[in-house]
Amino acid sequence: MGRRFTTERKIRFSHCDPAGIVYFVNFFDMVSGAVEDWFNEAIGWSFNEMHIRQRVGFPIVSTGCEFFRPCHLGDRLELELSIARLGRSSIEFAVTGRVEGDEKFRARHKVALISLDAQRALPIPDDLRAKMQPYVKEAP
Amino acid sequence: MGRRFTTERKIRFSHCDPAGIVYFVNFFDMVSGAVEDWFNEAIGWSFNEMHIRQRVGFPIVSTGCEFFRPCHLGDRLELELSIARLGRSSIEFAVTGRVEGDEKFRARHKVALISLDAQRALPIPDDLRAKMQPYVKEAP
Amino acid sequence: MGRRFTTERKIRFSHCDPAGIVYFVNFFDMVSGAVEDWFNEAIGWSFNEMHIRQRVGFPIVSTGCEFFRPCHLGDRLELELSIARLGRSSIEFAVTGRVEGDEKFRARHKVALISLDAQRALPIPDDLRAKMQPYVKEAP
Amino acid sequence: MGRRFTTERKIRFSHCDPAGIVYFVNFFDMVSGAVEDWFNEAIGWSFNEMHIRQRVGFPIVSTGCEFFRPCHLGDRLELELSIARLGRSSIEFAVTGRVEGDEKFRARHKVALISLDAQRALPIPDDLRAKMQPYVKEAP
Numbered sequence: 381m382g383r384r385f386t387t388e389r390k391i392r393f394s395h396c397d398p399a400g401i402v403y404f405v406n407f408f409d410m411v412s413g414a415v416e417d418w419f420n421e422a423i424g425w426s427f428n429e430m431h432i433r434q435r436v437g438f439p440i441v442s443t444g445c446e447f448f449r450p451c452h453l454g455d456r457l458e459l460e461l462s463i464a465r466l467g468r469s470s471i472e473f474a475v476t477g478r479v480e481g482d483e484k485f486r487a488r489h490k491v492a493l494i495s496l497d498a499q500r501a502l503p504i505p506d507d508l509r510a511k512m513q514p515y516v517k518e519a520p
Numbered sequence: 521m522g523r524r525f526t527t528e529r530k531i532r533f534s535h536c537d538p539a540g541i542v543y544f545v546n547f548f549d550m551v552s553g554a555v556e557d558w559f560n561e562a563i564g565w566s567f568n569e570m571h572i573r574q575r576v577g578f579p580i581v582s583t584g585c586e587f588f589r590p591c592h593l594g595d596r597l598e599l600e601l602s603i604a605r606l607g608r609s610s611i612e613f614a615v616t617g618r619v620e621g622d623e624k625f626r627a628r629h630k631v632a633l634i635s636l637d638a639q640r641a642l643p644i645p646d647d648l649r650a651k652m653q654p655y656v657k658e659a660p
Numbered sequence: 661m662g663r664r665f666t667t668e669r670k671i672r673f674s675h676c677d678p679a680g681i682v683y684f685v686n687f688f689d690m691v692s693g694a695v696e697d698w699f700n701e702a703i704g705w706s707f708n709e710m711h712i713r714q715r716v717g718f719p720i721v722s723t724g725c726e727f728f729r730p731c732h733l734g735d736r737l738e739l740e741l742s743i744a745r746l747g748r749s750s751i752e753f754a755v756t757g758r759v760e761g762d763e764k765f766r767a768r769h770k771v772a773l774i775s776l777d778a779q780r781a782l783p784i785p786d787d788l789r790a791k792m793q794p795y796v797k798e799a800p
Numbered sequence: 801m802g803r804r805f806t807t808e809r810k811i812r813f814s815h816c817d818p819a820g821i822v823y824f825v826n827f828f829d830m831v832s833g834a835v836e837d838w839f840n841e842a843i844g845w846s847f848n849e850m851h852i853r854q855r856v857g858f859p860i861v862s863t864g865c866e867f868f869r870p871c872h873l874g875d876r877l878e879l880e881l882s883i884a885r886l887g888r889s890s891i892e893f894a895v896t897g898r899v900e901g902d903e904k905f906r907a908r909h910k911v912a913l914i915s916l917d918a919q920r921a922l923p924i925p926d927d928l929r930a931k932m933q934p935y936v937k938e939a940p
Contacts, residue, residue, distance in 0.1 A: 392693050393707045394825065396818045398571050398873060399636055400712060403814055404580040405552060408545045413672050427673045428734035431538050432680060440544045444584030450639075453818060454708035496539055499590075532833050533847045534685065536678045538733060540852060543674055553812050567813045568874035572820060593678060594848035678851050679916055684860045685832060688825045711818050720824045724864030730919075776819055779870075 382517040384462050385418045391455040401450035408443065411475045411487050414459040423511045436502060438491035441470060445487040455479045463516045466509070469493045469501040474517065522657040524602050525558045531595040541590035548583065551615045551627050554599040563651045576642060578631035581610060585627040595619045603656045606649070609633045609641040614657065662797040664742050665698045671735040681730035688723065691755045691767050694739040698753075703791045716782060718771035721750060725767040735759045743796045746789070749773045749781040754797065802937040804882050805838045811875040821870035828863065831895045831907050834879040838893075843931045856922060858911035861890060865907040875899045883936045886929070889913045889921040894937065 389410050397403040415438075419425045431437050451457060458478045465472040470492040477484045493502045504512070529550050537543040555578075559565045571577050591597060598618045605612040610632040617624045633642045644652070669690050677683040695718075699705045711717050731737060738758045745752040750772040757764045773782045784792070809830050817823040835858075839845045851857050871877060878898045885892040890912040897904045913922045924932070 393696055393711070393817060394689055394692060394823055397813060398816045398818065398820045399577050399579070400818045401579070404583070405545060405548045405814065408548055409674055412545060412674060416673055426734055428732065431673070432733065437539050439539070439541070439590065440587050442584070442586045443544070444582070446582045447580050450579065452708065453712065454706055533677060533836055533851070534683055534829055534832060537673060538676045538678065538680045540678045545674065549814055552814060556813055566874055568872065571813070572873065592848065593852065594846055679857050679859070681859070684863070685825060685828045688828055692825060717819050719819070719821070719870065720867050722864070722866045723824070724862070726862045727860050730859065 382462050383514040384460050385414075385422050385515065386458055386460050387414050387417045389413075389457045389459065391451050391453055391457055393453060395451075396453050401452060404445075404447060407445065407447075407451075407477065407485055407487075410457065410459060410477070411443075411445075411473075411489055412440075414461050414475060415473060415489065415491070418461050418515075422515070423508060425508060431496070435496045436493060437496050438471070438493055441490040441492050443487065443489045445485050447485045449482065449484050451477075451479060451484050457484065461515070463512060464488065466504075466512060466516050467492075468503050471504075471512065522602050523654040524600050525554075525562050525655065526598055526600050527554050527557045529553075529597045529599065531591050531593055531597055533593060535591075536593050541592060544585075544587060547585065547587075547591075547617065547625055547627075550597065550599060550617070551583075551585075551613075551629055552580075554601050554615060555613060555629065555631070558601050558655075562655070563648060565648060571636070575636045576633060577636050578611070578633055581630040581632050583627065583629045585625050587625045589622065589624050591617075591619060591624050597624065601655070603652060604628065606644075606652055606656050607632075608643050611644075611652065662742050663794040664740050665694075665702050665795065666738055666740050667694050667697045669693075669737045669739065671731050671733055671737055673733060675731075676733050681732060684725075684727060687725065687727075687731075687757065687765055687767075690737065690739060690757070691723075691725075691753075691769055692720075694741050694755060695753060695769065695771070698741050698795075702795070703788055705788060711776065715776045716773060717776050718751070718773055721770040721772050723767065723769045725765050727765045729762065729764050731757075731759060731764050737764065741795070743792060744768065746784075746792060746796050747772075748783050751784075751792065802882050803934040804880050805834075805842050805935065806878055806880050807834050807837045809833075809877045809879065811871050811873055811877055813873060815871075816873050821872060824865075824867060827865065827867075827871075827897065827905055827907075830877065830879060830897070831863075831865075831893075831909055834881050834895060835893060835909065835911070838881050838935075842935070843928060845928060851916070855916045856913060857916050858891070858913055861910040861912050863907065863909045865905050867905045869902065869904050871897075871899060871904050877904065881935070883932060884908065886924075886932060886936050887912075888923050891924075891932065 472490040612630040752770040
């Protein structure tokens, strides 16, 4: 089925809006943070190493999200990440947000490796691609 | 062709990330702010009136964005908003971001009217729908 | 010496600015989140219970911070909180941020209990004050 | 009396918290943005020029704020900036926030010029200091 990476976020006061629920923009920040955690913890490639030392990055190509139910102050949000498609330079993540098993949103989030200085796409190095491969979802 | 609503944002230091470009999450905040401005200025329905007095809101159903080129500190971003589809309760906005005519991103942003207390969908009132109608994109 | 409450934050990409260091505004969000964690974990009074059910809150009266050294992407920031002064309605927190023992900033953060509907100060209830008392710093 | 610089912010939905008022952290972002506008518009020194080309910056040394009254969704906040003290490398700003003449907060915000690469204090260049001088508050 493909490996999955999970990470948790506490829903705080500052995430919520005057309607008393999480302001949706904060979910994108959490999805992006989950991708950062995955690079760091699952692939062993920290954003510090990547951006500051190697001068490469994974800017967003496209992102999209369906929101099923609101999240509230005090919720513990579980983010589950897998790879929907692994390209030459690009990675399309599938990220699901759940609170106590209840699905709150489902996102597709596509990034691509570039050189920060040349602003040009780079192929994902083979040794890192090998570590990413187990997270690719298998066809049903 | 349908009427369009435009609003401008100055790209500030706090919008930018260590790669020196706008952190994509801030674009969603700008898109959401453009929708708020449109309700306020084009439809005459302020978010204060809506959320605080009438206890209704337009939470996000789904959103998606394609990013073509990065935005930089000091850019003046023009946001152009029209309606891709006007449903019974829902509005699907098409929002384009440009800097000096250069297209930076294109978003689809769907919201739906609900009662904040009952958490149930409401039909968009006819007088407000009439004001929204001119912003609906005509089929090509 | 008074009890201390500690909580940790991972410094992420989205906290950092084009100078490659934490944008200072994010430290205030972290300080405020540490206060929220303290209420929740040390006092047993969740912000959800407080704001949504009891309709009371602790808005900010004043806040101030000295910044000694920058924080970087990948740092693990330890926040240490104690009470500098416990008033009838108000609490003045002293919050220190450290990375591997190195002091990064020191904040004073004063909040006061109010009724959200009446917008009037309320005395801190005795049972909660008793739980706060151990965190008050003793005079040297 | 010294010259003053003013700039305005619209209080939006995303600035507000579940208590229906501006989350205080957003005021610091607005104060910081007002300082950025002042550098850009009053001094003629853009943050892009400063950070990206000249590799210098004005990190925060200390900041503090007293909050008098809450701000609400839909308010138009006027920020007024002057200089409380102009040092060799440092500038201490006094920033006041008002809505329709009603004072909402008063901040002190101290920054100091550094070389981003050497991380060392630099004296403010004389030609720029001359442009800053009119904003220094005179003693009463």
